Amino acid sequence: MSSAQLDAPVAETSRSPRRGRRRSSPQQRSDTRAALLFISPWIIGFLVFTLWPVIYSAYLSFTDYDVINPPTYVGLDNYREMLEDDKVRLALRNTFVFTLMSVPAKVIVSLALATLLKQAARATGFFRTAFFLPKMTPPVAIGVLLLLLFNGQQGLINEFLGIFGINGPAWTTDPNWVKPGLVLMSLWTIGATIIIFLAALQNVPQELYDSAMVDGASPWQRFWRITVPMISPAIFFVVIINTIDSLQSFTEAYTAFFGAGNSTYSNDAALFYAIYLFQQAFEFLQMGYASALAWLMFVIVMVVTALQFWGSKKFVYYEGGDNT
Amino acid sequence: MSATRAPEAETIAQGAVVPGPSKPPRQPHRITVKMLLAWAGLVAFTIVFIYPFVWLLSASFKPRxxxxxxxxxxxxxxxxxxVDVWNEAPLxxxxMNSVIVTVLAAVTVTISSAMVAWGFSYYRFRGRNALFALLLATMMLPGAVTMVPTYLIWDALGQVGTINPLWAQNLFASAFYVFLLRQFFLGLPRDVFEAARVDGAGHWSIFWRMAVPLCRPALIVTLxxxxxxxxxxxxxxxxYLRDQDTFTVPRGLKTLVDQFxxxxxxxxxxxxTASVITTIPMIILFFLGQRxxxxxxxTTGSKG
Incomplete structure (x- = not known):
C-alpha cells in the first residue's frame, strides 16, 4: 500500500497534490474495484430510480399520458394549464400559508421547550421521552386524531377552550380554521426538533453565560446575544428541514380530508400541493400534468432552500468557521 | 451524552465565577426554584403531549x-x-403485510447503505468526492419528481398491486443513511483495517467481519x-396497493376512516381502535430503542 494512502486524512476533501496520479499499482486498482463494488448498489439505484425517473419525468411533463395509451407530445400545454388552473393556485396558497405558520411555530415552541428541558436537570430524560413519543405516531393516526380532537362540536380542544368560556371554532369544517388546526396538530410532533435544539443548547459553553452575568446581562440579553447566535446552525438546520417537509406535507391532511369518504363537506382549505399532485397522477391518471406539477414543486423547494441558505449567511454563526 | 451532567456543571461554574461575597450560600437554593418552575412548565407540556395518546386509548375501550x-x-x-375491528377488517x-414490508425495508436498506457508506469512507478513488456530492444532492430532490416514473417502472415489472414496490428500492441504499453511516465509519481507526489487510484479509471480510460489528450502534439507528x-x-x-388483502396497517386504517x-x-x-393498533408497534419500538x-x-442535527 502506498504511503500516500496511509498519510492522507480519511475525510480529505481539499485539493491536495494528487500523488496517486503516477501509475496505479495493482493494489490501487484492486482498491478501486472493491470500492466500486461496495457503492454499486447506490450507483444502480441512482441510475434506475433517480436519474432515469428525473429524465423521464421531464419528458412526461411535455406530454399527455394516462398510462393506458402511449404519451402524446403536447409541448408546453401542461405548464400553460398550470398557470390557469385555479386549484394549483389554491393548493400553492394553502401550502405556503401552512408552511409560513407551521415552521415558525414549530421552531419557537421547540426552542422554548428545549430551553425548559435544559433547566430541568435530573428529569430531562423523562420529559424528553414524553415530548418525543408523539413523533412515533403514524401520520395516518395523526390525521385521525386531528378529526377527533379538533371536532367542532364534541372535540377535546373545544371542550378545553370551553372551560375558559371560549366558543371554539369548527376546526375541521370551517375553511378559515382548517389550516390553523393542521398547524396546531403539527406542533404535536416536534419531538425530534426539541432533541436537536437540546443537544445544541447543551453544547453552548457555560463560560459565555458566566462572563455575560458578570457583565450584568439580563436573561433576555443572554438569550438573544449568546444562545441564539451559538445555536444558529441548529436553528438553520431545523428551519430548512421543516420547510422542505411542510412544503411536501401530505398524509395528515389527506387522511383527514381526502379519499373516498370526503364527499360530505368542502375540503378546499386542506388541499395541499402534494395532495393535488397525487390526485392528478393516481386518481385522475394525468401523468403528464402531474409530472409538470412535480417540476414546479422541485423549483419551489430549490428556490426556497436557496433563499434560506442565502439568508443564513447573515445569521448563522459557525464556530471557528467550521462545523463539528 | 452530557444530558444530566450539564446543569450540575452550571451550578459549579456559577459558584466559581460569581463568588459575590454577599450571598454565596443562597446560590444553590435559587437554582432549585428555577428548576421547580421549569419542572412545573414541563409537567404541563408533558400532559399536553401525552394526553392525545391517553384519549385515544381510553376511547378505544368506550362503546360507540x-x-x-x-x-x-x-x-x-x-x-x-x-373484536369488531378484527371482524370488520382483515387486520x-x-x-402481516406491514411486518413483512417493514422488516424487508429495514434490513435491506441497512445492509446496502452500510456497504455504500463503507465504499465511500474507507476507499479513495478518483471521482469519489464528486460521486458523494451527487449522492448528497439526491437528498434535495423532492420525491414528487421521481414518483410517476418510478410507478411506471414497477408497473412495467408487473409489481403494482404487490407489496414489493414498498421495500425493494431499499436494496439500492438510501442517501440519508449512507451519509449517517459514513460519518460513523470515518470515526473508526483506520490502522486496524490496514493491519488486517497486511495479514491478508479480503475486502469483504474487512467490511463484514470488522467494520460492521464496530459500527453496530449506527446500524441499529438505521434499522x-x-x-x-x-x-x-x-x-x-x-x-401501489389495490386489493384490501395486500394493505399495510396504515393503508388499511385510511380505508376504515373512509368507510366508517x-x-x-x-x-x-x-x-x-384501529388507530391504537396502528400506533402501538411504534411506541414499543421507541421504548426498545429509545436511546x-x-x-x-x-447526531443528525449536529451533522447538518
Missing part, C-alpha cells in the same frame, strides 16, 4: 355512543371495539429509523 365524551376513564369499559393480514419510516408510510401503499368516518357509517369507535432514537436524531 361514548367515544366523544372526552372522559379519561371510560364510563362503560368494553373490549368490543377490538391480521394487514399486520430503527427505517422500521419507523416503513411502518408509518401511507403514500406508497396508496399508490365521514363516508357515512359514523363508527368512530372502529377508527379509534438510539434520541442519540440518532441529536
Amino acid at each position: 355512543g361514548e367515544v366523544f365524551d372526552n372522559k379519561l376513564i371510560p364510563q362503560t369499559f368494553t373490549f368490543d371495539n377490538y 391480521g393480514l394487514w399486520m 430503527l429509523f427505517e422500521f419507523q419510516a416503513a411502518w408509518t408510510d401511507l403514500m406508497r401503499p396508496l399508490i 368516518g365521514f363516508g357515512g357509517e359514523w363508527h368512530w369507535e372502529i377508527i379509534v 438510539q432514537f434520541i442519540d440518532g436524531i441529536a
Whole structure:
C-alpha cells in the first residue's frame, strides 16, 4: 500500500497534490474495484430510480399520458394549464400559508421547550421521552386524531377552550380554521426538533453565560446575544428541514380530508400541493400534468432552500468557521 | 451524552465565577426554584403531549355512543371495539403485510447503505468526492419528481398491486443513511483495517467481519429509523396497493376512516381502535430503542 494512502486524512476533501496520479499499482486498482463494488448498489439505484425517473419525468411533463395509451407530445400545454388552473393556485396558497405558520411555530415552541428541558436537570430524560413519543405516531393516526380532537362540536380542544368560556371554532369544517388546526396538530410532533435544539443548547459553553452575568446581562440579553447566535446552525438546520417537509406535507391532511369518504363537506382549505399532485397522477391518471406539477414543486423547494441558505449567511454563526 | 451532567456543571461554574461575597450560600437554593418552575412548565407540556395518546386509548375501550365524551376513564369499559375491528377488517393480514414490508425495508436498506457508506469512507478513488456530492444532492430532490416514473417502472415489472414496490428500492441504499453511516465509519481507526489487510484479509471480510460489528450502534439507528419510516408510510401503499388483502396497517386504517368516518357509517369507535393498533408497534419500538432514537436524531442535527 502506498504511503500516500496511509498519510492522507480519511475525510480529505481539499485539493491536495494528487500523488496517486503516477501509475496505479495493482493494489490501487484492486482498491478501486472493491470500492466500486461496495457503492454499486447506490450507483444502480441512482441510475434506475433517480436519474432515469428525473429524465423521464421531464419528458412526461411535455406530454399527455394516462398510462393506458402511449404519451402524446403536447409541448408546453401542461405548464400553460398550470398557470390557469385555479386549484394549483389554491393548493400553492394553502401550502405556503401552512408552511409560513407551521415552521415558525414549530421552531419557537421547540426552542422554548428545549430551553425548559435544559433547566430541568435530573428529569430531562423523562420529559424528553414524553415530548418525543408523539413523533412515533403514524401520520395516518395523526390525521385521525386531528378529526377527533379538533371536532367542532364534541372535540377535546373545544371542550378545553370551553372551560375558559371560549366558543371554539369548527376546526375541521370551517375553511378559515382548517389550516390553523393542521398547524396546531403539527406542533404535536416536534419531538425530534426539541432533541436537536437540546443537544445544541447543551453544547453552548457555560463560560459565555458566566462572563455575560458578570457583565450584568439580563436573561433576555443572554438569550438573544449568546444562545441564539451559538445555536444558529441548529436553528438553520431545523428551519430548512421543516420547510422542505411542510412544503411536501401530505398524509395528515389527506387522511383527514381526502379519499373516498370526503364527499360530505368542502375540503378546499386542506388541499395541499402534494395532495393535488397525487390526485392528478393516481386518481385522475394525468401523468403528464402531474409530472409538470412535480417540476414546479422541485423549483419551489430549490428556490426556497436557496433563499434560506442565502439568508443564513447573515445569521448563522459557525464556530471557528467550521462545523463539528 | 452530557444530558444530566450539564446543569450540575452550571451550578459549579456559577459558584466559581460569581463568588459575590454577599450571598454565596443562597446560590444553590435559587437554582432549585428555577428548576421547580421549569419542572412545573414541563409537567404541563408533558400532559399536553401525552394526553392525545391517553384519549385515544381510553376511547378505544368506550362503546360507540361514548367515544366523544372526552372522559379519561371510560364510563362503560368494553373490549368490543377490538373484536369488531378484527371482524370488520382483515387486520391480521394487514399486520402481516406491514411486518413483512417493514422488516424487508429495514434490513435491506441497512445492509446496502452500510456497504455504500463503507465504499465511500474507507476507499479513495478518483471521482469519489464528486460521486458523494451527487449522492448528497439526491437528498434535495423532492420525491414528487421521481414518483410517476418510478410507478411506471414497477408497473412495467408487473409489481403494482404487490407489496414489493414498498421495500425493494431499499436494496439500492438510501442517501440519508449512507451519509449517517459514513460519518460513523470515518470515526473508526483506520490502522486496524490496514493491519488486517497486511495479514491478508479480503475486502469483504474487512467490511463484514470488522467494520460492521464496530459500527453496530449506527446500524441499529438505521434499522430503527427505517422500521419507523416503513411502518408509518401511507403514500406508497396508496399508490401501489389495490386489493384490501395486500394493505399495510396504515393503508388499511385510511380505508376504515373512509368507510366508517365521514363516508357515512359514523363508527368512530372502529377508527379509534384501529388507530391504537396502528400506533402501538411504534411506541414499543421507541421504548426498545429509545436511546438510539434520541442519540440518532441529536447526531443528525449536529451533522447538518
